[in-house]
Amino acid sequence: MQLNQFADTAALNTDFAKRLVAILQQAINERGAAYLVVSGGKTPQALFTALSQVDLAWDKVTVLLADDRWLDDTQSDSNERLVKAVLLQNNAKAAKFISLYADTASAFDGVAQVLQRIAALPTFDAVILGMGEDGHTASLFPCSEQIQAGLAADAPAVLAVKPTTAPYERMSLSLPRLLDSRHLFLHLVGANKLAVLNKAMAEQDVPAMPIRAFLHHPVAQVAVMYTEHQG
Template sequence: MMQLQQFTDTTALNQDFANRLLALLQQAIDERGAAYLVVSGGKTPQALFQTLSQTELAWDKVTVLLADDRWLDDSQADSNERLVKATLLQNNAKAAQFISLYANTASAFDGVAQVLPRIAALPTFDAVILGMGEDGHTASLFPCSGQIKQGLAPDAPAVLATEPTTAPYQRMSLSLPRLLNSRLIFLHLVGSNKLSVLDKAMADTDVYAMPIRAFLQHPVANVTVMYTAK
């Protein structure tokens, strides 16, 4: 089930979004003594991360991880881990625990054996924040990837290595079933072009052509689209 929430601008979106996330994380801490937040990289969430980092919360009881990352260590500019550490894991949120999707191996495919145990044992996430590319990819589940059917399979492992042909770097990505195992899923979109992509995604059902459809059209998953044109 998909719900679309539209905002006048990014400031309004980020404030509302931060409040929603804060409430979810607080509820999880109250109920089970710990909270689990999955985030995505890129430019879109950076202001949200900075807002969230300053919120009052028992951040030492929160575990943060990425939906995916490029196969780069966090000294590299294109590393999502680097971005999250520089924007979200600051201020009050500096106390949060972080689980990396990177291992010091020659390739992402070689690194799966090290990364998989970190993720497979985690409980249900409290919130997952996804992004969406112009091609309908989300996380590193790319339609051009030879691993797309594996990543979208109902019995997929928690993480998998992918190698898109239309984007640089090998990747480590959480799989569809691992991402769906969350209390709430958010899709964070900024720009009128993203609304056009969303409309296209909702107009057909081929998940391999646009992997975001596997989330938006899932019969049970609760997906909230947080959107602003500017």
Template sequence: MNNMQLQQFANTDALNAAFASQLVTILEQAITERGAAYLVVSGGRTPQALFAKLASTPLAWDKVTILLADDRYLPPDAEHSNERLVRSTLMQNYAASARFISLYAPAADAYAAVSEISARLAGLPTFDAVILGMGEDGHTASLFPCCAELKAGMADDAPAVLATSPTTAPYQRITLSKARLLQSRQLFLHLVGSSKLTVLEQAQGATDEFAMPIRAFLHQTAVPMAVLYSPS
């Protein structure tokens, strides 16, 4: 039996208030116990209001390190860069003093950038919280069912960072591997929209991780996982 907990909310305002509160508690506890906190976030539209709520919350943000679960291989100022999104929404106000670790390094392509990015992440401890998203195809981070690198990214002995080239989405990607994302004290899956609940139920109903990579996180038993969902 897995240890997944589903939290359902009437709307995104209620979800974001509860989610921000849970995250702040985790970060504060980490800072109290270990002197530092490590938060992994995902990009896209869904978390933007959550990021704004976190940014307006007083916290010892200078002791918090933030990084992305994945990013498109684009310069950080590019329109579709997740780093740009995080810097403009989360790393504002109180959270402006947090440390950010980029998943971008200039290189010929994403594959050539991996070694430099891996070196940046090499000394990081267990994450305190990882926030995942989920696509309609069951992908999470940039672990897509369609990408040739999926088996490597899902391996238990995978390196922390790898490049992927999904055939169903634009841009090469830099992503944390399943193994590195699971090195966390708490996992969250952030879902908005009734269609995502349908995908979640489909993911829970079978076990083929390569068909729907999110299953690897939903069905594992090592790390507590909370799914926060609102229909709109």
């Protein structure tokens, strides 16, 4: 784990956007395509706006979410709605987007459809994770019955999750699918998130705080992009 601390969110987002653009450009140069996994919520919105304006061959970039609530993109709590409204604008409108949603009543009924879209994707170029106060990341919730399945070394690329401490069923990339990336980032804002990070680093119980699976991984390196201050 590498902790990168910034004076404020503006400084963090400027640096983060430069890093991501360099990664995506290298992927396009070397392989003709780039794959970026993002997370929803309030934290990355300014970063998304900055990225959307970057001069890049966005038509060669594929974007998908680390997880999403089982809602269609007309619903305000949909991460897909957020990504389309903020990231996939301006220059980034040309990027391809892969949805984690299917038109089924339950996320559990939609797994097969979503898995078809994800299963054949190559190694991601960058994955941007978030972290909840309980140490969950993506929709790998410690409170869910599905946590062991999502953390398993042989887990499929995606799984449906029903958290008991958060609303909505979810569709989430699994631990092994998220780890299959050239670069892993954890994007955190606020002193409370640093406290959670320190707790996660201090102990090894992964199901209790799933973010530990990334932070303590023997091979994967996580770059933590952190600032205490908004603005």
